[in-house]
Structures are given as C-alpha cells and as structure tokens.
Amino acid sequence: MKERPILATLALLALGCVSGCINRATATLEPGTNLSTIKSYYVVHQPKDTHDLQNLIRDRLIKDGYSATAGPEQSSYQADSVITYVDRWAWDITLYLIELTVTLRNATNGFPLALGNSFHTSLTRKSPEEMVDEVMTNIFTAAKQPVQQNNP
Numbered sequence: 001m002k003e004r005p006i007l008a009t010l011a012l013l014a015l016g017c018v019s020g021c022i023n024r025a026t027a028t029l030e031p032g033t034n035l036s037t038i039k040s041y042y043v044v045h046q047p048k049d050t051h052d053l054q055n056l057i058r059d060r061l062i063k064d065g066y067s068a069t070a071g072p073e074q075s076s077y078q079a080d081s082v083i084t085y086v087d088r089w090a091w092d093i094t095l096y097l098i099e100l101t102v103t104l105r106n107a108t109n110g111f112p113l114a115l116g117n118s119f120h121t122s123l124t125r126k127s128p129e130e131m132v133d134e135v136m137t138n139i140f141t142a143a144k145q146p147v148q149q150n151n152p
Contacts, residue, residue: 023124027116027138035104035114035143040067042079042107046087047072053087056132057102064140077107092122100131104139114139 029035041061045054054070061068069079082105090098098121104114116135120126126134 022119022121024117024119025134025138027114027135027142029114029139029142030112033113033143035140038066038080038104040079041069041081041083041104042074042077043068043070043083043085044073045070046085049085049087051087051089051097051128053085053100053128053132056129057083057085057136060132060136064136079107081105081113082107082110090122096122096125097128097131098122098125100128100135102132102135102139114143116142 041058043054043057043061058068058070067079084103084105086099086101087097088099089095099117099119101115101117103112105112116139118126118131118134118138120131
C-alpha cells in the first residue's frame with residue numbers, strides 16, 4: 001500500500017520534468033484574407049512592454065521588404081495593416097520570453113486578419129528575436145498556403 005503514494009509522487013515529478021520541454025508555434029488567417037495586398041504595417045507598442053518588441057517586429061517586416069513603422073496606439077494609421085502583440089515573460093534563472101502572440105489587423109476597422117503564436121518553455125526557450133522571427137514566418141507561410149475547399 002505504501003507504493004501507491006510513492007508511484008504517484010514519481011509520476012508527478014516525471015510529468016513536471018517533461019512539461020519543461022513544451023513548445024508551440026501556430027498561425028491562422030481569417031478566411032478570405034490576402035496578405036499579399038498589404039504593403040505597409042504599423043506596429044503598436046504595448047505600454048507595458050519594456051523589451052521593445054515592437055521594434056523587433058518592425059525590423060523583421062522591413063527586412064522582408066515591407067514598409068513598417070512602430071509607435072504608440074493611434075486613432076488612425078497611415079498603413080495597410082496594424083499589428084498588435086501580447087508578450088508573456090517568465091523567470092527561470094533568467095527572465096525569458098515564454099510566449100508571443102502577434103495579430104495583424106485591418107488598419108481601418110481593427111478586424112483581425114491573421115494571428116500567430118509562439119510558446120517556448122524554459123528548456124526550449126528562444127531569444128525575443130527568434131520568437132518574433134518564428135511568429136512572423138509562420139504567419140506569412142500560412143498566407144501562402146492554398147485555401148482548402150470543403151466539398152459537399
């Protein structure tokens with residue numbers, strides 16, 4: 001009978017060790033979204049972000065040949081698309097970016113066009129630059145995928 005609590009404890013400990021290796025990278029587009037028509041972006045700086053992620057996102061877009069600027073939220077934008085993001089940081093000996101979610105929005109009405117997410121726990125952590133690169137690559141790769149039709 002004493003073996004059950006020990007086995008349960010060992011199982012929980014093993015699960016805890018494995019959970020440190022979790023990572024996820026996804027991207028989805030709203031049906032009918034055509035990102036190839038978007039030539040300019042405005043990246044909205046999140047007021048609580050002290051790591052300048054808006055500049056990393058802007059720089060990635062410029063590197064890919066787009067016109068991109070970054071700054072505070074505005075009532076109107078001189079861009080085809082507005083990018084917002086949510087960053088989540090964690091502490092494990094050092095502070096690291098555990099999750100980044102990027103949303104591309106219609107600059108006129110704020111409607112979400114595409115969403116990308118990158119999540120890496122401590123053992124699979126990436127630098128903020130790598131997280132931005134992963135999210136943006138996944139969004140633009142998803143945009144190039146052919147639309148699948150459901151046949152009745």
